[in-house]
Amino acid sequence: MAGGGGTNALVVHVTGARPNFPKAAPVIRALAELDVPQLLVHTGQHYDERMSEVFFRELDLPRPDVNLGVGSGTHAEQTGSIMVGLERFVIEHTPDLIIVYGDVNSTVAAALVAAKLQIPLAHVEAGLRSFDWSMPEEVNRVVTDRLADMLFVTSPDAIANLGNEGCHPNKIFFVGNPMIDTLLANIDRFDPEAARRAHGLPDKYVVATLHRPANVDKPADAQALVKAMHAVADQVDVLIPLHPRGRARLGEAGLDRHSRVRIIDPIGYVDFISAVRGAAVVVTDSGGIQEEATILGVPCLTLRPNTERPVTITHGTNRLVMRESLADQVAAALAAGRPTTWPVPPLWDGQAGRRIAEAVVG
Numbered sequence: 001m002a003g004g005g006g007t008n009a010l011v012v013h014v015t016g017a018r019p020n021f022p023k024a025a026p027v028i029r030a031l032a033e034l035d036v037p038q039l040l041v042h043t044g045q046h047y048d049e050r051m052s053e054v055f056f057r058e059l060d061l062p063r064p065d066v067n068l069g070v071g072s073g074t075h076a077e078q079t080g081s082i083m084v085g086l087e088r089f090v091i092e093h094t095p096d097l098i099i100v101y102g103d104v105n106s107t108v109a110a111a112l113v114a115a116k117l118q119i120p121l122a123h124v125e126a127g128l129r130s131f132d133w134s135m136p137e138e139v140n141r142v143v144t145d146r147l148a149d150m151l152f153v154t155s156p157d158a159i160a161n162l163g164n165e166g167c168h169p170n171k172i173f174f175v176g177n178p179m180i181d182t183l184l185a186n187i188d189r190f191d192p193e194a195a196r197r198a199h200g201l202p203d204k205y206v207v208a209t210l211h212r213p214a215n216v217d218k219p220a221d222a223q224a225l226v227k228a229m230h231a232v233a234d235q236v237d238v239l240i241p242l243h244p245r246g247r248a249r250l251g252e253a254g255l256d257r258h259s260r261v262r263i264i265d266p267i268g269y270v271d272f273i274s275a276v277r278g279a280a281v282v283v284t285d286s287g288g289i290q291e292e293a294t295i296l297g298v299p300c301l302t303l304r305p306n307t308e309r310p311v312t313i314t315h316g317t318n319r320l321v322m323r324e325s326l327a328d329q330v331a332a333a334l335a336a337g338r339p340t341t342w343p344v345p346p347l348w349d350g351q352a353g354r355r356i357a358e359a360v361v362g
C-alpha cells in the first residue's frame, strides 16, 4: 500500500456528491474482496434523497461511517466545512491512504486535508482537463492531482495531461473507468420500456440534463438555453430530470412552457440510465453522462464549449454543441439514428475497480 501500512492498512474513501457514488462503489467492493479495512466518509455535499440516498440503496454501497453534513454553500463555505470535519475524522482514525473521486468540492477538500496531514492520497479519475479555468471542477482537478500520490486514470489523454504537468510516471496508473464498471455490472437492470411507462414517453424521445453554472446560473444563459430546448421540443418529446441547481432560473425562463417538455425531479440511477438507454438522443452538460452514453451507444450532444472527456468524442458517441445549433444537431442525430457499431475507450471493460484495488494493495 502507498502508505506502507501492510495488508491491515486502513483506507478511507471520501465521497459527497452524486457523481462520486457510482465511481466509489466498484473500488470499495474490490478492496473488500481483498479484505482491506475501509471506512467511508460522506461529506453531505449532496443530501436530498434523490441526489444521494437512492444511490446507496441501488448500488449496494455500505452505509457511510460518518456523514459530515456540510450541505450547500459558497465554494469556500462548502470546501472549508468539509476540511474542518474531515480533518477531525482523519486525525481520529489515522488512515494509511485516502481515496478521492472525480472533481467536486468534496474531492479537493479531502485532497487538501490529506496533504496537510501527510496521509498518502489516491485520486480516481485523475488527469482529465477541460483547460477551462472558469469551471470550478477544473480547479478541483488540477489541485487534487498535484497533491495525489497515486493517480488512477480513465483514458490515455489523461496520462498525457499529467505528463505535461510534470507528474512522475510512477504515480500514474491507467486502470479504466470505475463508473463504467458500475454501468456494466447493472446493465440488465436498465429497462427502457419501464422508463417509457414510468414517464409517459413515446417511442422516440430525448433525455436532457442541465445543471452547469455556465448554462443555468445567469438569467440570460438560462433564457438562451430554454429557447434552444424549446426548439428541440418542437421536434421530439423531451424528458428533463432537473438538478436542483437550475430549477429556479430555468423555471423563471419558462422551461416548462412547452407541451412536449416533461420536467421531473432528479431520479435514481437505474431509472435514469434506463431512460438514457431508450433515448434517441441525450442532451447534457454533465461530465459522466458523456461517458455513460458512449458505452450505451446513444448519441450524446454536450452543451458545452469544451470537454475534459475527449475520449468520448474520439471513441464514443459524444459531440460538443452550441445552444444556437442544438435543434439542428438533434434533427441530424434523429435522422441518422443510433450507431450500430462504435469504438469503446480502452479498458472501459468493467475491471477498473479490481485494477485500482490491486494497485492499492501493491
Ligand code: UD1
Residues within 6 Å of the ligand: 017, 018, 019, 045, 046, 047, 048, 051, 072, 073, 078, 103, 104, 105, 106, 136, 137, 211, 243, 244, 245, 286, 287
Ligand atoms: C456539484 C459539482 C459538479 C457536479 C454536480 C453533480 C462542485 C463544484 N460541483 O455541482 O461538478 O457535476 O455536483 O450533481 O462540486 N442542492 C440541493 N440538494 C442537494 C444538493 C444540492 O437542492 O442534495 C442545490 C442547492 O441549492 C445547492 C445547489 O444545488 O446550492 C448546488 O449544489 P452544489 O453541491 O454546490 O453544486 P452542484 O451544482 O450540485
